[in-house]
Amino acid sequence: MVKVGIIGATGYAGAELVRILLNHKEAQIEWFGSRSYIDENYADIYRNFFELIDADCLGDNMDELASRVDVIFTATPQGFLAGVLNEDILNKVKIIDLSADFRIKDVATYEKWYKIEHKSPQFIKEAVYGLCEINRDKVTTQTRLIANPGCYTTCSILTAYPLVKEGLIDPDTLIIDAKSGTSGAGRGAKTPNLFCEVNESMKAYGVTTHRHTPEIEEQLGYAAGKEITVNFTPHLVPMNRGILATEYATLIKKPDGTYPSYEELKAAYDKYYAKERFVRVLKKGVCPETKWVEGSNYVDVNFVIDERTGRVVMMGALDNLVKGAAGQAVQNMNLLFGFDEAEGLSMVPMFP
Ligand SMILES: NC(=O)C1=CN([C@@H]2O[C@H](COP(=O)(O)OP(=O)(O)OC[C@H]3O[C@@H](n4cnc5c(N)ncnc54)[C@H](OP(=O)(O)O)[C@@H]3O)[C@@H](O)[C@H]2O)C=CC1
Ligand SMILES: CC(=O)N[C@@H](CCC(=O)OP(=O)(O)O)C(=O)O
Secondary structure, three states, X not given: OEEEEEEOOOOHHHHHHHHHHOOOOOEEEEEEEOOOOOXXXXXXXXXXXXXXXXXXXXXXXXXXXXXXXXXXXXOOOOOHHHHHOOHHHHHHOEEEEOOOOXXXXXXHHHHHHHOOOOOOHHHOOOOEEOOHHHHHHHOOOOOOEEEOOOHHHHHHHHHHHHHHHOOOEOHHHOEEEEEEOHHHHOOOOOHHHOHHHHOOOOEEOOOOOOOHHHHHHHHHHHHXXXXXXXXXXXXXOOOOOOEEEEEEEEEOOOOOOOOOOHHHHXXXXXXHHOOOOOEEEOOOOOOOOHHHOOOOOOXXXXXXXXXOOOEEEXXXXXXXXXXXXXXXXXXXXXXXXXXOOOOOOOOOOOOO
């Protein structure tokens, strides 16, 4: 049995980790880490765990935790892990970080977009970007540090990846229009996330400046084999969970001057995803919807060719707290410890 510690267990992503790990055959949660609720019973904070968990919240002392568990999930704000990480901790325990501290390889890019100084740049190179479907081979039992991808980025990258990788679209023409439910903003009280501000409304935010832009550009740039520039615009929508990404790009014409066909694009998606357990390429003409993935680790993707404009419209949907955060983090834990990659993640999407 793998002993697990969660720092940030009282946040939305942390609570989702708890929910998933309770059904994991190989994992036992030993530490419910918190900053504001130390010594309070965890099930008093999240009453869905009443009679399922009887443990009090502990603090966020990584040095102490590293000696008590086999793996630590940090579901904490940007900058927390980078501020406390050291070689001694990494020698004792594996870390899966749900924040962005180790996702971006270029420290200057991180500091520019996140507007904070990176306190542990020496570990950035070692961290593996844990987008399992693409980097599975890099997540081994020897890996010490996982940078778990973000929710918008997981959806945006997986939706476009096959067409970028196969050179079927011009990646510099990529426009990503993404919507997120409000749990994506976390549990902390913020005026823009109050019921009256969010309910019955939709808005774009972070236009041209959102911090997920460089993460998407970096990862899709690896797929394209060159640096790329994309437009990424997130929107806040009045629902609890879910991300929908609608992505537009110009198709690359074939040598005979025609655009690739539906079958050729579908073959690209199938090449990368046909065997993936958590990526579902939908039937022709079916558009992904957040409600069909809610509560599960699935990403649903599909595309439609627009012959008139020579563009393809790609679509992806996932649950931001599962495949966009805790589910993917557990998928990474499974790879780190050599378990079945889907252990604990067989949740069927819930409906209605
Ligand atoms: N929400 C989402 O959909 C996704 C979130 N993420 C990432 O996961 C991380 C957590 O997000 P989320 O759960 O939404 O955030 P929340 O605001 O809901 O939770 C934050 C957690 O971190 C703890 N915390 C806050 N500040 C500190 C600190 N200075 N030191 C130690 N612990 C602290 C909080 O403890 P306490 O409650 O005790 O104050 C809480 O447990 C973030 O990095 C986020 O970017 C990634 C993908 C998706
Ligand atoms: C709706 C909302 O506010 N979403 C958050 C992103 C979600 C998140 O937590 O960021 P990471 O995926 O990078 O960890 C935001 O836009 O800042």
